[in-house]
Amino acid sequence: MQAFLKGTSSQSVKAQKPSSSSSSSGGEKKQRAVPWVEKYRPKCVDEVAFQEEVVAVLKKSLEGADLPNLLFYGPPGTGKTSTILAAARELYGPELYRQRVLELNASDERGIQVVRVKVKNFAQLTVAGSRTDGKPCPPFKIIILDEADSMTNAAQAALRRTMEKESRTTRFCLICNYVSRIIEPLTSRCSKFRFKPLANDIQQERLLEICGKENLKYSKDVNGAVLFIIIHEIGLVITGIEALVKVSEGDLRKAITYLQSAARLNAEQEITEQIIIEIAGVVPPKVIETLLQTCYRGAFEKLELAVKDLIDQGYAANNVLNQLHDVIIEEKLSDKQKSVIAEKMGEVDKCLSDGADEYLQLLSLCSVIMQQAAQNT
Structure with missing residues (x-):
């Protein structure tokens, strides 16, 4: 009898364990960490911050359940992708969103073959179905090409014909940082909107x-x-x-x-x-100030040590260059002196982009600043 009770008790414990583990796994799923960038991404067009012109046009388009081909351009982090995703969710609702929206990023292959196969095949599909909430559902799909400025010219040229041919069933939204890298035939087929850096x-x-x-x-x-x-x-x-x-x-x-x-x-x-x-990873303002004071008052030997110490501390030369630029603009130097320093900064920036030695480039820039500051003494 005792053995039977022991067996049943052990079986009941075993039976209870999976349920407890499943409940804990469910709790883990609920408490799973989500990046705040995704967690607080705008869910509708009205939540998009600071881009009043874009929001106004999209709201009018959403009222009529229609959209033109769109070209969003501007600095990163200003809401370009979030805006079109929010508009697509409002157009199609959660049920039809996955069927009607194709999003391609620069992480995907962006050559001409992708345009000819993946984009073209999706654009040729007919659309069917209606929203369960009774709201009007547009008779077209949306293809989002994020970071379109990384596409090759051949791929952009192939996309031009697809945009024309499939205009009845598909709308395109091109997203890029530099509109100058998009070929003119594509920009003329889209409504262009510039996203401003947030105030x-x-x-x-x-x-x-x-x-x-x-x-x-x-x-x-x-x-x-x-x-x-x-x-x-x-x-x-x-x-x-x-x-x-x-x-x-x-x-x-x-x-x-x-x-x-x-x-x-x-x-x-x-x-x-x-x-x-x-x-x-920003260079502390005190470090920049100390470097400038060394340029103004110190000897070249001290400048060499200051620049070497800056590099040894692991500060990126590009960050130092950008922050020096902002500080030099406010300094009490003549316009001619500032122009000479700014020209040197442009040369240093180009050399750093080409992989030049950071220590030598910063030392070269600081020596020019020292030379120009010496003219005031």
């Missing part, structure tokens, strides 16, 4: 909104006074919101990624401007 206040508003939804503490500098806004009893204190906006340079995606990295790295500490600078 600082718009970025700040969106970042503070994310802080609130993620239960983070943060502090914001208002007119020289520090105003503490406590979102939750347990959270973070972020004093680097302004630093986030500055280092992202209008790229909201970059700012959100840095915010998530800072939150994960300092889960129980205050997130300061210094932490944001380190995560972003």
Whole structure:
């Protein structure tokens, strides 16, 4: 009898284990970490920030359930891909979205063969079906070609004919950073929209909104006074919101990624401007200031040591160059001196792109700055 009870008890325990593991796996699925960039991607056109002209045109198009061929261009992180994806979701709803939208990125092969086979075959498919919610469903599909400026000229030329031939059943949305790399026959067939870098206040508003939804503490500098806004009893204190906006340079995606990295790295500490600078890989302003002071007052031997120390600390020469450019513009130098330095910066930038030695290029630039500054003494 006792053996029977032991057997049944052990069997019941075994039977209970899978259920507990399944429940825990279900809990893990619910709590699975999602990148904040995807988590807070706009779900509809109205949620797109700062691009008023694009949003207005798309809303009118969505009301009539029709779209022209589109060409979105502008800096990265300004909402180009998010906007067309949100518009497609509003047009087709969750049921028909996967059937009606084909998205190709630069990670895919972007040669002429892809246009001739994959794009052409999808464009030739007829569309059928209606939305379950009763809203009008447009009689066309959407093909999204992200980073279209990386396509070869032959592939773009092949795409031109497909856009014309399949205009009844397919709309194209080309997304790129540089519209000059798209051939003229394609740009003339699309409605062009330029996406502007996001304004600082718009970025700040969106970042503070994310802080609130993620239960983070943060502090914001208002007119020289520090105003503490406590979102939750347990959270973070972020004093680097302004630093986030500055280092992202209008790229909201970059700012959100840095915010998530800072939150994960300092889960129980205050997130300061210094932490944001380190995560972003930006050269601290004090380092740039020290380098400039060495150019203005130091000897060439000290300049050599300063540049070598800068490289040894692992700072990227491109970052140093960009930040030097921003500082030199504000310096008390004549326009002629600034033009000479800017011309040298252009040469250094080209050499760095070609793989030149970072130490020699920065030393060459700093020596020109030293030479121009010496004329004021």
